[in-house]
Amino acid sequence: MTAVFVHLSDIHFGQEKVVGQRVVNEDARKQLIEDAATVVFGLPNRRVAGIIVTGDIAFAGKRYEYEAAGKWLDELALRVGCGAADIQMVPGNHDIDRDRIKGLTAMMLDGIYEQGEARLDSFLEEETARDVLYLRFAEYRRFADAYQCPLDCAGQSSAERRVELAEGRAIRFVRLNSALICTQGRDEYGKLLLGARQRVMTAADGEELVVLAHHPLNWYADSADATRFLRGRARVFISGHEHRAAVDVQKVEGGCDLMMLAAGATTPDKIDGAYTYAYNVIEFDWDEAEDALAVTLHPRAWNDEMKRFEADDLRLNGRDRRTVLGAPYFRKGSKPPKPEVTGGLAGIEPAHVEIILPQEQDVTVNGQADETEYQNLYLRFFRDLAEGDRLRILVELDAVPGEIAGGFNHETEGRLFRNVVRGNRFNALREKIETALARREQQSRDQ
Template sequence: MSLIFVHLSDIHFGQEKGGSLHINDDVKERLLDDARTEVMKLSKQKADGVIISGDIAYGGKLIEYEIAGKWLDRLTAAVGCEITDVQVVPGNHDIDFDEITPITQSVIDEIIEKGDEALDKFLDREADRELIYRRFHGYRTFAEGYDCPLDSEGRVSKDHIFELAPNRRIKFLGLNTALICSKSEKEEGGLILGKRQHVIPIEPGLETIVIAHHPLNWIQDSNAAGRYIRKRARVFISGHEHMPSHKLEQTNEDADLVSLASGAAAPPKADDQYNYCYNILEFQWLEEEDALLLNIHGRMWDYDNVEFISDGNHFNNGLASYKIRCPNFRKEAGTEVNKISLQNIQHKCDEVSVNLDVKETPKEYSMGEEAEINLVLLKFFRDLTSGERLSLLIELGAIPNTWNETLTHGTERSAFNKLLAAGKLEQVHDKINQILHK
């Protein structure tokens, strides 16, 4: 069995001005056609999902994510996966720089100067956290819809697990390398992941693929974070520098790591050096070696024929294949879970300022119903306005109709989860459809 993902980075929706808008729009149209054609050439003939390693938008504005969402709906349809099968991490362009006030900038400058300890101090307090996280206001709801939440306490967000074979799984883990990106000129080598994002858990039968926007050389705590990535991850995917590269390194006697840096799907200035690029990633389990095979199909824009072709500049005839040794595969793995309950789809929200404790016994959902949960989550956060989300939550009793406080992002997600726990999935979906089809 293989798993196939279309991998994009640095799409930069919203960067286009004047005539370049038409060029970039045409490239994106051709990318849809090319991805459909190339995925169909593979044995599975459909993709399992789309991975975006940051910079979905250019200025972090809501309208940019609205445009991106519509295009991603078309991309997922083209490659044969569900519209919810998208994984995202934030990049520096997913920050709304208009939200960086002088106070915010001074806080970030202090964190850059003092490092981990200063970051921890600000993440410990809700008001300080919101000062940092409101820069992501457009990205935040967009990513939540794809169940790739930004953890407001600076921890690793939710992972996504796929099965290659019985007791052989891979986990995609997204990091927020843009946590303290700002107007500072000290970013290269000055960014901080924070200790809360360093740890990569170990689980028998499961190997980790890390997705980040910035390469490790942009991060000042990269030595500490890199130790976890090199020892516990099997693939590290990044973007940002707009230059494709890939390499395998031995990180232990029985373990390897592939580092894959992506080119830009839409570089700010496309030329011979920074071309339009994307990848198709194919993961397979090699039973005899109990290893992971990664095939990277590199695609690039051909200016002469104005279409995508195999990337022969950064790959051997457009393909790089790596056999990755996986020590966790050789450990005794646990049994597969066939049911999904609320706690499996819920991430922790400690910033809730209203009593949203679930009184009902959480309803258990089958794996078949999980698809509807994912679709409802996407529509709720990505497609509804903040006012429409508030009206829905009040009408269905998730929050009181006397609510007069600021509706924080964490409160919204907790209220949404309360409705699911009460078995109101169908009611939520019906209400969303009524709002969207007015």
């Protein structure tokens, strides 16, 4: 089973207000949607399993930037054949609201830069300190949470998305926050930190890890140890930030490889000989002959002479599009049966991205598991509705106990949302959300 993903990085919604390229950037983004739809339709699956965004969705971490990004990502998802809830993301340095870096937040970040990982760990141990440290991610968190991609505010990685490629053979996505200590004027090369809580990745028999981060490894002060974990535990590392697209395969040892995939920028701050609009279409599949992970890369780049996207063969530098990576964790799993071949498109049906939620978040819709319908409604509720609208809906559904009405936060809202669904009131919840969204659209038209 082949899993196809559109990979974006550095979309920078809001940047055009600074560099004056609004019309040009909007045209390139529109062309990207058309190009991605064409490329995907030309593949056997004719649709994708999801969209990957490796950071810098926004330019200044502001809500209006994410609102614009959400509309564009919805359109892209529709055209390439996945749901908006199939989008996963990690934050970049531009997803931080730097206006919030002041007072105690600034002092904490300065302390981490001066004292290193030990100071970071001390802050992550305390709930109040964690809240302050993550304040500058407020709008990113609101946006990403709606896509079931929450930041782990204890400084750990997230690894709840799994894709089965064959029976007993799967990839698991690991999301890292490489912008954890980014601050005003000090996002220095070689000085960022992942921290031990993120570096220590756990692999499982039959699964190979695909790690997503915004910054390439050489930006971290703890890059040496992070590299060791990647070489021993992961099969693919996908990053952005530098706006230069590249791919490299490292031979770790016999039967073990690591692919390093650096994205170009979906919306760079300039177009010249070195930088241009770029994105990737990536296929993951199980190579039965080698019992290995196969990665097929379709890099796309902007031809500024023709004002369109084209295949970026220069990036491959003579390498085949399909690379078979030595996959030791595949071989540790039980041997999968040979796939049945019945003709037509057998064996290449679109893969499904399984989102494994904590047990307390498992829900059913009207008594039956319906993951897609639930995720799409969750997305609309948390991304598209204002806090006042969300609270009003929960109150109208008698979901808000009086003792917490004055102490609302995202975690509380999420728990109450799930309680409504568990109480077999999914249809009532959906009707109220649709009514609120329609009212908001009408108000926008009237302004």
